[in-house]
Amino acid sequence: MDEALAALPQGELRDAMAYATVGGKRLRGFLVLESARLHGLTEDAALPVALAVEALHAYSLVHDDLPAMDDDDLRRGMPTCHIQWSEATAILAGDALQTLAFELLTDEAIGDAAARLRLIRALARAAGAAGMVWGQALDIAAETAAQAPDLKAIKRLQGAKTGALIRFAATAGPLMAGDDVAALDGYARNLGLAFQIADDILDVTGDEALTGKRVGKDSGAGKATFVSVLGLDGARAEAARLAHDAVASLADYGDDAENLRDLARFVIERDT
Protein backbone atom coordinates (compact mmCIF):
# COMPACT_ATOMS: atom_id res chain seq x y z
CA MET A 1 0.00 0.00 0.00
CA ASP A 2 2.90 2.36 0.81
CA GLU A 3 4.04 2.33 -2.80
CA ALA A 4 0.57 3.13 -4.16
CA LEU A 5 0.17 6.00 -1.68
CA ALA A 6 3.69 7.36 -2.30
CA ALA A 7 2.64 8.29 -5.85
CA LEU A 8 -0.02 10.68 -4.50
CA PRO A 9 0.50 14.35 -3.63
CA GLN A 10 1.68 14.90 -0.05
CA GLY A 11 -0.70 16.28 2.52
CA GLU A 12 -3.37 15.48 5.07
CA LEU A 13 -5.50 13.59 2.54
CA ARG A 14 -2.71 11.12 1.77
CA ASP A 15 -1.77 10.87 5.45
CA ALA A 16 -5.37 10.04 6.35
CA MET A 17 -5.53 7.39 3.61
CA ALA A 18 -2.33 5.81 4.95
CA TYR A 19 -3.68 5.98 8.51
CA ALA A 20 -6.90 4.24 7.46
CA THR A 21 -5.05 1.36 5.79
CA VAL A 22 -2.71 0.55 8.70
CA GLY A 23 -3.39 -2.52 10.82
CA GLY A 24 -6.42 -4.74 10.63
CA LYS A 25 -6.64 -8.48 10.14
CA ARG A 26 -6.04 -8.34 6.36
CA LEU A 27 -8.60 -11.12 6.00
CA ARG A 28 -9.64 -9.99 2.52
CA GLY A 29 -6.09 -9.54 1.24
CA PHE A 30 -5.19 -13.00 2.56
CA LEU A 31 -8.20 -14.49 0.75
CA VAL A 32 -7.08 -12.92 -2.53
CA LEU A 33 -3.53 -14.29 -2.20
CA GLU A 34 -4.72 -17.82 -1.29
CA SER A 35 -7.39 -17.80 -4.00
CA ALA A 36 -4.84 -16.72 -6.61
CA ARG A 37 -2.33 -19.36 -5.49
CA LEU A 38 -4.97 -22.09 -5.78
CA HIS A 39 -5.48 -21.06 -9.41
CA GLY A 40 -1.81 -21.08 -10.34
CA LEU A 41 -1.22 -17.32 -10.26
CA THR A 42 1.90 -15.63 -8.93
CA GLU A 43 1.96 -13.45 -5.86
CA ASP A 44 3.13 -10.55 -8.07
CA ALA A 45 -0.09 -10.87 -10.04
CA ALA A 46 -2.28 -11.16 -6.95
CA LEU A 47 -0.72 -8.41 -4.86
CA PRO A 48 -2.39 -5.41 -6.57
CA VAL A 49 -5.74 -7.22 -6.20
CA ALA A 50 -5.10 -7.82 -2.49
CA LEU A 51 -4.20 -4.14 -2.06
CA ALA A 52 -7.32 -3.11 -3.97
CA VAL A 53 -9.66 -5.10 -1.76
CA GLU A 54 -7.96 -3.83 1.41
CA ALA A 55 -8.22 -0.22 0.13
CA LEU A 56 -11.90 -0.77 -0.64
CA HIS A 57 -12.47 -2.29 2.79
CA ALA A 58 -10.59 0.58 4.51
CA TYR A 59 -12.79 3.12 2.69
CA SER A 60 -15.92 1.32 3.90
CA LEU A 61 -14.71 1.37 7.52
CA VAL A 62 -13.82 5.07 7.40
CA HIS A 63 -17.27 5.98 6.08
CA ASP A 64 -19.10 3.51 8.38
CA ASP A 65 -17.41 5.08 11.40
CA LEU A 66 -18.58 8.63 10.55
CA PRO A 67 -20.88 10.42 13.03
CA ALA A 68 -23.80 10.27 10.58
CA MET A 69 -23.33 6.50 10.23
CA ASP A 70 -22.22 4.23 13.10
CA ASP A 71 -20.47 7.09 14.95
CA ASP A 72 -17.48 5.08 16.20
CA ASP A 73 -14.40 6.59 17.83
CA LEU A 74 -12.14 3.52 18.02
CA ARG A 75 -10.98 1.24 15.20
CA ARG A 76 -8.04 -1.15 15.04
CA GLY A 77 -7.01 0.15 18.47
CA MET A 78 -6.67 3.74 17.28
CA PRO A 79 -8.95 6.79 17.04
CA THR A 80 -11.17 6.53 13.96
CA CYS A 81 -10.20 8.61 10.94
CA HIS A 82 -12.64 11.48 11.55
CA ILE A 83 -11.47 11.73 15.20
CA GLN A 84 -7.79 11.70 14.24
CA TRP A 85 -8.23 14.17 11.38
CA SER A 86 -11.62 15.70 10.66
CA GLU A 87 -14.97 14.63 9.29
CA ALA A 88 -14.27 16.32 5.94
CA THR A 89 -10.89 14.62 5.63
CA ALA A 90 -12.41 11.26 6.57
CA ILE A 91 -15.10 11.59 3.89
CA LEU A 92 -12.48 12.53 1.27
CA ALA A 93 -9.97 9.86 2.36
CA GLY A 94 -12.71 7.21 2.07
CA ASP A 95 -13.72 8.54 -1.34
CA ALA A 96 -10.12 8.46 -2.58
CA LEU A 97 -9.49 4.96 -1.17
CA GLN A 98 -12.40 3.66 -3.22
CA THR A 99 -10.96 5.32 -6.33
CA LEU A 100 -7.53 3.86 -5.52
CA ALA A 101 -9.02 0.36 -5.31
CA PHE A 102 -10.26 0.58 -8.90
CA GLU A 103 -7.02 2.15 -10.10
CA LEU A 104 -5.03 -0.72 -8.53
CA LEU A 105 -7.11 -3.21 -10.54
CA THR A 106 -5.85 -1.68 -13.80
CA ASP A 107 -2.27 -2.79 -12.95
CA GLU A 108 -0.76 -4.78 -15.83
CA ALA A 109 0.97 -7.13 -13.38
CA ILE A 110 -2.46 -8.68 -12.67
CA GLY A 111 -2.89 -10.20 -16.11
CA ASP A 112 -4.41 -9.50 -19.49
CA ALA A 113 -7.00 -6.78 -20.04
CA ALA A 114 -9.93 -9.22 -19.94
CA ALA A 115 -8.86 -10.56 -16.52
CA ARG A 116 -8.53 -7.07 -15.09
CA LEU A 117 -11.95 -6.08 -16.43
CA ARG A 118 -13.53 -9.19 -14.86
CA LEU A 119 -12.09 -8.11 -11.51
CA ILE A 120 -13.20 -4.49 -11.91
CA ARG A 121 -16.76 -5.48 -12.78
CA ALA A 122 -16.89 -7.99 -9.91
CA LEU A 123 -15.53 -5.47 -7.40
CA ALA A 124 -18.00 -2.81 -8.56
CA ARG A 125 -20.89 -5.23 -8.11
CA ALA A 126 -19.63 -6.36 -4.70
CA ALA A 127 -19.02 -2.83 -3.44
CA GLY A 128 -21.91 -0.83 -4.87
CA ALA A 129 -25.63 -0.26 -4.45
CA ALA A 130 -26.41 -3.96 -4.96
CA GLY A 131 -23.63 -5.14 -2.61
CA MET A 132 -21.73 -3.67 0.32
CA VAL A 133 -23.26 -0.18 0.25
CA TRP A 134 -26.73 -1.68 -0.11
CA GLY A 135 -26.07 -3.81 2.98
CA GLN A 136 -24.97 -0.75 4.92
CA ALA A 137 -28.14 1.09 3.84
CA LEU A 138 -30.25 -1.90 4.98
CA ASP A 139 -28.39 -1.89 8.30
CA ILE A 140 -29.13 1.79 8.88
CA ALA A 141 -32.77 1.34 7.86
CA ALA A 142 -33.10 -1.60 10.29
CA GLU A 143 -32.08 0.61 13.21
CA THR A 144 -35.17 2.79 12.82
CA ALA A 145 -37.58 0.12 11.55
CA ALA A 146 -40.66 -0.65 13.67
CA GLN A 147 -39.95 -4.36 13.52
CA ALA A 148 -36.54 -5.91 14.23
CA PRO A 149 -35.19 -7.97 11.30
CA ASP A 150 -35.51 -11.75 11.60
CA LEU A 151 -32.73 -14.25 10.93
CA LYS A 152 -33.41 -14.29 7.18
CA ALA A 153 -33.29 -10.49 6.99
CA ILE A 154 -30.06 -10.34 9.02
CA LYS A 155 -28.45 -12.92 6.72
CA ARG A 156 -29.50 -10.92 3.66
CA LEU A 157 -28.23 -7.69 5.21
CA GLN A 158 -24.88 -9.13 6.31
CA GLY A 159 -24.54 -11.17 3.13
CA ALA A 160 -24.42 -7.81 1.35
CA LYS A 161 -22.70 -5.60 3.94
CA THR A 162 -19.72 -7.84 4.73
CA GLY A 163 -20.32 -10.92 2.56
CA ALA A 164 -20.10 -9.39 -0.91
CA LEU A 165 -16.52 -8.12 -0.52
CA ILE A 166 -15.36 -11.36 1.14
CA ARG A 167 -16.83 -13.28 -1.81
CA PHE A 168 -15.02 -10.99 -4.25
CA ALA A 169 -11.74 -11.56 -2.40
CA ALA A 170 -12.12 -15.34 -2.23
CA THR A 171 -13.04 -15.64 -5.91
CA ALA A 172 -10.33 -13.28 -7.19
CA GLY A 173 -8.15 -16.24 -8.26
CA PRO A 174 -10.67 -17.94 -10.54
CA LEU A 175 -11.80 -14.51 -11.78
CA MET A 176 -8.20 -13.73 -12.82
CA ALA A 177 -7.65 -17.15 -14.36
CA GLY A 178 -11.03 -17.32 -16.09
CA ASP A 179 -11.91 -20.44 -14.06
CA ASP A 180 -15.14 -21.47 -12.34
CA VAL A 181 -15.76 -19.47 -9.15
CA ALA A 182 -18.45 -21.74 -7.65
CA ALA A 183 -16.42 -23.65 -5.03
CA LEU A 184 -14.65 -20.59 -3.63
CA ASP A 185 -17.86 -18.59 -3.77
CA GLY A 186 -19.58 -21.25 -1.66
CA TYR A 187 -16.66 -21.21 0.77
CA ALA A 188 -16.78 -17.40 1.04
CA ARG A 189 -20.56 -17.22 1.47
CA ASN A 190 -20.33 -19.48 4.51
CA LEU A 191 -17.10 -17.94 5.78
CA GLY A 192 -18.52 -14.42 5.56
CA LEU A 193 -21.58 -15.26 7.65
CA ALA A 194 -19.48 -17.21 10.18
CA PHE A 195 -17.16 -14.20 10.41
CA GLN A 196 -20.06 -11.83 11.03
CA ILE A 197 -21.59 -14.09 13.68
CA ALA A 198 -18.20 -14.21 15.43
CA ASP A 199 -18.19 -10.39 15.26
CA ASP A 200 -21.61 -10.25 16.90
CA ILE A 201 -20.43 -12.69 19.60
CA LEU A 202 -17.34 -10.55 20.22
CA ASP A 203 -19.56 -7.49 20.57
CA VAL A 204 -21.08 -9.25 23.61
CA THR A 205 -18.13 -11.23 25.02
CA GLY A 206 -15.09 -9.43 23.57
CA ASP A 207 -12.35 -7.29 25.07
CA GLU A 208 -11.74 -3.81 23.63
CA ALA A 209 -8.01 -4.17 24.21
CA LEU A 210 -7.99 -7.23 21.94
CA THR A 211 -10.60 -6.25 19.32
CA GLY A 212 -9.33 -2.68 19.01
CA LYS A 213 -12.88 -1.38 18.73
CA ARG A 214 -15.74 -0.64 21.09
CA VAL A 215 -17.65 -3.69 22.31
CA GLY A 216 -21.18 -3.90 23.65
CA LYS A 217 -22.14 -1.22 21.14
CA ASP A 218 -24.64 -3.15 19.05
CA SER A 219 -26.11 -5.12 21.95
CA GLY A 220 -26.25 -1.95 24.07
CA ALA A 221 -28.16 -0.15 21.32
CA GLY A 222 -30.70 -2.99 21.16
CA LYS A 223 -29.61 -3.64 17.58
CA ALA A 224 -30.74 -6.92 16.02
CA THR A 225 -27.71 -9.18 15.59
CA PHE A 226 -27.15 -12.90 15.15
CA VAL A 227 -26.74 -13.09 18.94
CA SER A 228 -29.95 -11.21 19.72
CA VAL A 229 -31.90 -13.51 17.38
CA LEU A 230 -30.18 -16.85 18.07
CA GLY A 231 -28.79 -16.34 21.58
CA LEU A 232 -25.10 -16.84 22.39
CA ASP A 233 -25.17 -20.63 22.24
CA GLY A 234 -27.34 -20.64 19.13
CA ALA A 235 -25.02 -18.16 17.44
CA ARG A 236 -21.97 -20.26 18.30
CA ALA A 237 -23.64 -23.37 16.89
CA GLU A 238 -24.63 -21.55 13.69
CA ALA A 239 -21.09 -20.20 13.23
CA ALA A 240 -19.67 -23.70 13.69
CA ARG A 241 -22.11 -25.12 11.14
CA LEU A 242 -21.22 -22.40 8.61
CA ALA A 243 -17.47 -22.91 9.16
CA HIS A 244 -17.99 -26.64 8.56
CA ASP A 245 -19.85 -25.93 5.32
CA ALA A 246 -17.09 -23.52 4.28
CA VAL A 247 -14.47 -26.24 4.76
CA ALA A 248 -16.62 -28.74 2.86
CA SER A 249 -16.79 -26.39 -0.15
CA LEU A 250 -13.04 -26.76 -0.63
CA ALA A 251 -13.00 -30.55 -1.18
CA ASP A 252 -11.90 -30.35 -4.82
CA TYR A 253 -8.82 -28.28 -3.95
CA GLY A 254 -7.33 -31.04 -1.79
CA ASP A 255 -4.39 -30.28 0.49
CA ASP A 256 -3.63 -27.02 -1.33
CA ALA A 257 -6.57 -25.37 0.42
CA GLU A 258 -5.39 -26.14 3.96
CA ASN A 259 -4.72 -22.45 4.69
CA LEU A 260 -8.30 -21.58 3.77
CA ARG A 261 -9.62 -24.44 5.94
CA ASP A 262 -7.53 -23.18 8.85
CA LEU A 263 -8.96 -19.72 8.30
CA ALA A 264 -12.54 -21.00 8.51
CA ARG A 265 -11.72 -22.75 11.80
CA PHE A 266 -9.87 -19.69 13.14
CA VAL A 267 -12.66 -17.27 12.26
CA ILE A 268 -15.07 -18.83 14.75
CA GLU A 269 -12.46 -19.12 17.51
CA ARG A 270 -10.89 -15.67 17.22
CA ASP A 271 -10.91 -13.18 20.06
CA THR A 272 -9.90 -10.15 17.96
Next chain:
Amino acid sequence: MDEALAALPQGELRDAMAYATVGGKRLRGFLVLESARLHGLTEDAALPVALAVEALHAYSLVHDDLPAMDDDDLRRGMPTCHIQWSEATAILAGDALQTLAFELLTDEAIGDAAARLRLIRALARAAGAAGMVWGQALDIAAETAAQAPDLKAIKRLQGAKTGALIRFAATAGPLMAGDDVAALDGYARNLGLAFQIADDILDVTGDEALTGKRVGKDSGAGKATFVSVLGLDGARAEAARLAHDAVASLADYGDDAENLRDLARFVIERDT
Protein backbone atom coordinates in the same frame (compact mmCIF):
# COMPACT_ATOMS: atom_id res chain seq x y z
CA MET B 1 -28.97 6.63 -16.13
CA ASP B 2 -32.47 5.25 -15.46
CA GLU B 3 -31.52 1.89 -16.98
CA ALA B 4 -28.35 1.57 -14.89
CA LEU B 5 -30.24 2.42 -11.70
CA ALA B 6 -33.17 0.11 -12.53
CA ALA B 7 -30.85 -2.90 -12.12
CA LEU B 8 -30.23 -1.99 -8.46
CA PRO B 9 -32.33 -3.14 -5.49
CA GLN B 10 -35.26 -0.84 -4.75
CA GLY B 11 -35.14 1.44 -1.74
CA GLU B 12 -34.05 4.80 -0.39
CA LEU B 13 -30.44 4.29 -1.50
CA ARG B 14 -31.44 3.86 -5.14
CA ASP B 15 -33.97 6.70 -4.90
CA ALA B 16 -31.30 9.02 -3.51
CA MET B 17 -28.89 8.02 -6.31
CA ALA B 18 -31.58 8.80 -8.90
CA TYR B 19 -32.38 12.10 -7.17
CA ALA B 20 -28.71 13.10 -7.24
CA THR B 21 -28.36 12.46 -10.97
CA VAL B 22 -31.42 14.44 -12.09
CA GLY B 23 -30.93 17.83 -13.72
CA GLY B 24 -27.70 19.71 -14.08
CA LYS B 25 -26.02 21.07 -17.17
CA ARG B 26 -24.62 17.70 -18.32
CA LEU B 27 -21.46 19.55 -19.39
CA ARG B 28 -19.25 16.50 -18.79
CA GLY B 29 -21.55 14.05 -20.57
CA PHE B 30 -21.79 16.43 -23.52
CA LEU B 31 -17.98 16.64 -23.68
CA VAL B 32 -17.73 12.83 -23.79
CA LEU B 33 -20.24 12.57 -26.64
CA GLU B 34 -18.58 15.31 -28.69
CA SER B 35 -15.09 13.98 -28.03
CA ALA B 36 -16.14 10.49 -29.10
CA ARG B 37 -17.82 11.78 -32.26
CA LEU B 38 -14.65 13.67 -33.24
CA HIS B 39 -12.75 10.38 -33.04
CA GLY B 40 -15.18 8.40 -35.16
CA LEU B 41 -16.94 6.53 -32.35
CA THR B 42 -20.65 5.82 -32.21
CA GLU B 43 -23.02 7.32 -29.68
CA ASP B 44 -23.78 3.78 -28.46
CA ALA B 45 -20.12 3.37 -27.55
CA ALA B 46 -19.85 6.79 -25.90
CA LEU B 47 -23.09 6.72 -23.91
CA PRO B 48 -21.89 4.50 -21.02
CA VAL B 49 -18.83 6.75 -20.70
CA ALA B 50 -21.02 9.86 -20.59
CA LEU B 51 -23.19 8.23 -17.92
CA ALA B 52 -20.10 7.22 -15.95
CA VAL B 53 -18.70 10.74 -15.84
CA GLU B 54 -22.09 12.19 -14.88
CA ALA B 55 -22.43 9.57 -12.09
CA LEU B 56 -18.93 10.42 -10.85
CA HIS B 57 -19.73 14.14 -10.95
CA ALA B 58 -23.05 13.60 -9.12
CA TYR B 59 -21.24 11.67 -6.36
CA SER B 60 -18.78 14.54 -5.93
CA LEU B 61 -21.59 17.09 -5.60
CA VAL B 62 -23.48 14.98 -3.04
CA HIS B 63 -20.37 14.65 -0.87
CA ASP B 64 -19.26 18.29 -1.39
CA ASP B 65 -22.68 19.49 -0.20
CA LEU B 66 -22.49 17.54 3.11
CA PRO B 67 -22.54 19.53 6.38
CA ALA B 68 -18.92 18.56 7.13
CA MET B 69 -17.86 19.84 3.70
CA ASP B 70 -19.45 22.88 1.97
CA ASP B 71 -22.74 22.51 3.91
CA ASP B 72 -25.07 23.45 1.04
CA ASP B 73 -28.84 23.08 1.13
CA LEU B 74 -29.71 23.90 -2.49
CA ARG B 75 -28.42 22.25 -5.66
CA ARG B 76 -29.87 22.23 -9.16
CA GLY B 77 -32.86 24.11 -7.76
CA MET B 78 -33.74 21.35 -5.28
CA PRO B 79 -32.82 20.50 -1.67
CA THR B 80 -29.40 18.83 -1.54
CA CYS B 81 -29.32 15.06 -1.10
CA HIS B 82 -28.68 15.06 2.67
CA ILE B 83 -31.54 17.55 3.20
CA GLN B 84 -33.94 15.57 1.04
CA TRP B 85 -32.98 12.20 2.60
CA SER B 86 -30.43 12.04 5.41
CA GLU B 87 -26.73 12.53 5.89
CA ALA B 88 -26.14 8.77 6.07
CA THR B 89 -28.09 8.16 2.87
CA ALA B 90 -26.24 10.99 1.11
CA ILE B 91 -22.86 9.52 2.08
CA LEU B 92 -23.91 6.07 0.86
CA ALA B 93 -25.56 7.36 -2.33
CA GLY B 94 -22.36 9.25 -3.18
CA ASP B 95 -20.26 6.18 -2.46
CA ALA B 96 -22.46 3.99 -4.66
CA LEU B 97 -22.51 6.54 -7.50
CA GLN B 98 -18.71 6.43 -7.60
CA THR B 99 -18.83 2.63 -7.77
CA LEU B 100 -21.47 2.81 -10.50
CA ALA B 101 -19.22 5.09 -12.56
CA PHE B 102 -16.49 2.45 -12.66
CA GLU B 103 -18.98 -0.35 -13.34
CA LEU B 104 -20.39 1.61 -16.30
CA LEU B 105 -16.89 1.79 -17.82
CA THR B 106 -16.75 -2.03 -18.01
CA ASP B 107 -19.64 -2.00 -20.54
CA GLU B 108 -18.70 -3.97 -23.67
CA ALA B 109 -20.52 -1.44 -25.86
CA ILE B 110 -17.65 0.99 -25.22
CA GLY B 111 -15.06 -0.99 -27.12
CA ASP B 112 -12.35 -3.58 -26.61
CA ALA B 113 -10.92 -4.41 -23.19
CA ALA B 114 -7.84 -2.23 -23.67
CA ALA B 115 -9.97 0.83 -24.46
CA ARG B 116 -12.14 0.30 -21.40
CA LEU B 117 -9.07 -0.11 -19.18
CA ARG B 118 -7.58 3.14 -20.53
CA LEU B 119 -10.79 4.91 -19.54
CA ILE B 120 -10.93 3.29 -16.10
CA ARG B 121 -7.33 4.22 -15.31
CA ALA B 122 -7.85 7.78 -16.58
CA LEU B 123 -11.05 8.22 -14.58
CA ALA B 124 -9.39 6.88 -11.42
CA ARG B 125 -6.53 9.33 -11.82
CA ALA B 126 -8.87 12.24 -12.54
CA ALA B 127 -11.18 11.45 -9.62
CA GLY B 128 -8.83 10.31 -6.86
CA ALA B 129 -6.28 11.65 -4.41
CA ALA B 130 -4.15 13.19 -7.18
CA GLY B 131 -7.17 14.71 -8.97
CA MET B 132 -10.67 15.83 -7.99
CA VAL B 133 -10.59 14.68 -4.35
CA TRP B 134 -7.15 16.23 -3.91
CA GLY B 135 -8.52 19.54 -5.22
CA GLN B 136 -11.41 19.36 -2.78
CA ALA B 137 -8.97 18.68 0.07
CA LEU B 138 -6.88 21.69 -1.00
CA ASP B 139 -10.04 23.80 -1.12
CA ILE B 140 -10.99 22.84 2.43
CA ALA B 141 -7.43 23.42 3.67
CA ALA B 142 -7.41 26.88 2.02
CA GLU B 143 -10.46 27.93 4.04
CA THR B 144 -8.54 27.66 7.31
CA ALA B 145 -5.08 28.63 6.03
CA ALA B 146 -3.44 31.74 7.52
CA GLN B 147 -2.68 33.09 4.05
CA ALA B 148 -5.24 33.23 1.23
CA PRO B 149 -4.14 31.32 -1.90
CA ASP B 150 -2.75 33.40 -4.75
CA LEU B 151 -3.77 33.07 -8.41
CA LYS B 152 -1.32 30.24 -9.04
CA ALA B 153 -2.59 28.28 -6.02
CA ILE B 154 -6.23 28.81 -7.04
CA LYS B 155 -5.47 27.60 -10.57
CA ARG B 156 -3.75 24.50 -9.16
CA LEU B 157 -6.63 23.85 -6.76
CA GLN B 158 -9.37 24.31 -9.37
CA GLY B 159 -7.35 22.51 -12.03
CA ALA B 160 -7.67 19.47 -9.78
CA LYS B 161 -11.08 20.03 -8.19
CA THR B 162 -13.10 20.71 -11.34
CA GLY B 163 -10.48 20.55 -14.10
CA ALA B 164 -9.42 16.90 -13.84
CA LEU B 165 -12.86 15.45 -14.52
CA ILE B 166 -13.54 17.92 -17.35
CA ARG B 167 -10.24 16.85 -18.94
CA PHE B 168 -11.19 13.20 -18.59
CA ALA B 169 -14.54 13.88 -20.27
CA ALA B 170 -13.06 15.89 -23.13
CA THR B 171 -10.36 13.30 -23.86
CA ALA B 172 -12.65 10.26 -23.62
CA GLY B 173 -12.85 10.00 -27.43
CA PRO B 174 -9.11 9.76 -28.12
CA LEU B 175 -8.74 7.52 -25.04
CA MET B 176 -11.32 5.12 -26.48
CA ALA B 177 -9.82 5.24 -29.97
CA GLY B 178 -6.19 5.03 -28.81
CA ASP B 179 -5.49 8.43 -30.43
CA ASP B 180 -3.46 11.39 -29.17
CA VAL B 181 -5.27 13.31 -26.42
CA ALA B 182 -3.13 16.49 -26.52
CA ALA B 183 -5.44 18.83 -28.48
CA LEU B 184 -8.57 17.99 -26.51
CA ASP B 185 -6.64 18.03 -23.26
CA GLY B 186 -5.46 21.56 -24.04
CA TYR B 187 -9.01 22.56 -24.88
CA ALA B 188 -10.32 21.07 -21.64
CA ARG B 189 -7.62 22.60 -19.44
CA ASN B 190 -8.58 26.06 -20.65
CA LEU B 191 -12.31 25.33 -20.71
CA GLY B 192 -12.25 24.01 -17.14
CA LEU B 193 -10.61 27.13 -15.75
CA ALA B 194 -12.90 29.40 -17.78
CA PHE B 195 -15.87 27.45 -16.45
CA GLN B 196 -14.68 27.85 -12.86
CA ILE B 197 -14.06 31.57 -13.27
CA ALA B 198 -17.59 31.92 -14.66
CA ASP B 199 -18.81 30.02 -11.56
CA ASP B 200 -17.00 32.45 -9.28
CA ILE B 201 -18.45 35.40 -11.21
CA LEU B 202 -21.95 33.90 -10.88
CA ASP B 203 -21.40 33.51 -7.14
CA VAL B 204 -21.16 37.32 -7.04
CA THR B 205 -23.53 38.42 -9.82
CA GLY B 206 -25.83 35.40 -10.26
CA ASP B 207 -29.48 34.75 -9.52
CA GLU B 208 -30.41 31.76 -7.33
CA ALA B 209 -33.54 31.16 -9.38
CA LEU B 210 -31.37 30.67 -12.48
CA THR B 211 -28.31 28.95 -11.00
CA GLY B 212 -30.36 26.62 -8.78
CA LYS B 213 -27.82 26.99 -5.98
CA ARG B 214 -27.00 29.53 -3.31
CA VAL B 215 -25.09 32.58 -4.53
CA GLY B 216 -22.89 34.98 -2.57
CA LYS B 217 -21.75 32.00 -0.51
CA ASP B 218 -18.05 31.99 -1.36
CA SER B 219 -17.71 35.77 -1.51
CA GLY B 220 -19.71 36.13 1.72
CA ALA B 221 -17.43 33.65 3.47
CA GLY B 222 -14.37 35.65 2.41
CA LYS B 223 -13.21 32.66 0.40
CA ALA B 224 -10.40 33.24 -2.09
CA THR B 225 -11.82 32.91 -5.63
CA PHE B 226 -10.78 34.10 -9.08
CA VAL B 227 -12.98 37.15 -8.49
CA SER B 228 -11.46 37.99 -5.09
CA VAL B 229 -7.96 37.77 -6.59
CA LEU B 230 -8.56 39.31 -10.05
CA GLY B 231 -11.61 41.51 -9.45
CA LEU B 232 -14.78 41.15 -11.54
CA ASP B 233 -13.37 42.79 -14.69
CA GLY B 234 -10.06 40.97 -14.36
CA ALA B 235 -11.88 37.65 -13.92
CA ARG B 236 -14.03 38.32 -16.99
CA ALA B 237 -10.94 39.16 -19.06
CA GLU B 238 -9.13 36.00 -17.85
CA ALA B 239 -12.16 33.82 -18.66
CA ALA B 240 -12.36 35.34 -22.16
CA ARG B 241 -8.66 34.71 -22.73
CA LEU B 242 -8.99 31.07 -21.57
CA ALA B 243 -12.07 30.52 -23.77
CA HIS B 244 -10.11 31.92 -26.72
CA ASP B 245 -7.21 29.54 -26.01
CA ALA B 246 -9.67 26.64 -25.68
CA VAL B 247 -11.08 27.43 -29.13
CA ALA B 248 -7.58 27.74 -30.57
CA SER B 249 -6.69 24.23 -29.32
CA LEU B 250 -9.30 22.75 -31.65
CA ALA B 251 -7.79 24.04 -34.92
CA ASP B 252 -6.88 20.57 -36.25
CA TYR B 253 -10.45 19.31 -35.89
CA GLY B 254 -11.79 21.88 -38.37
CA ASP B 255 -15.55 22.42 -38.67
CA ASP B 256 -16.32 19.17 -36.85
CA ALA B 257 -15.43 20.82 -33.53
CA GLU B 258 -17.91 23.70 -33.89
CA ASN B 259 -20.06 22.40 -31.00
CA LEU B 260 -17.04 22.42 -28.69
CA ARG B 261 -16.13 25.93 -29.83
CA ASP B 262 -19.69 27.09 -29.13
CA LEU B 263 -19.45 25.51 -25.69
CA ALA B 264 -16.29 27.47 -24.86
CA ARG B 265 -18.02 30.69 -25.89
CA PHE B 266 -21.19 29.78 -23.99
CA VAL B 267 -19.36 28.89 -20.78
CA ILE B 268 -18.20 32.46 -20.20
CA GLU B 269 -21.57 34.01 -21.11
CA ARG B 270 -23.82 31.66 -19.15
CA ASP B 271 -26.11 32.86 -16.36
CA THR B 272 -26.88 29.39 -14.95
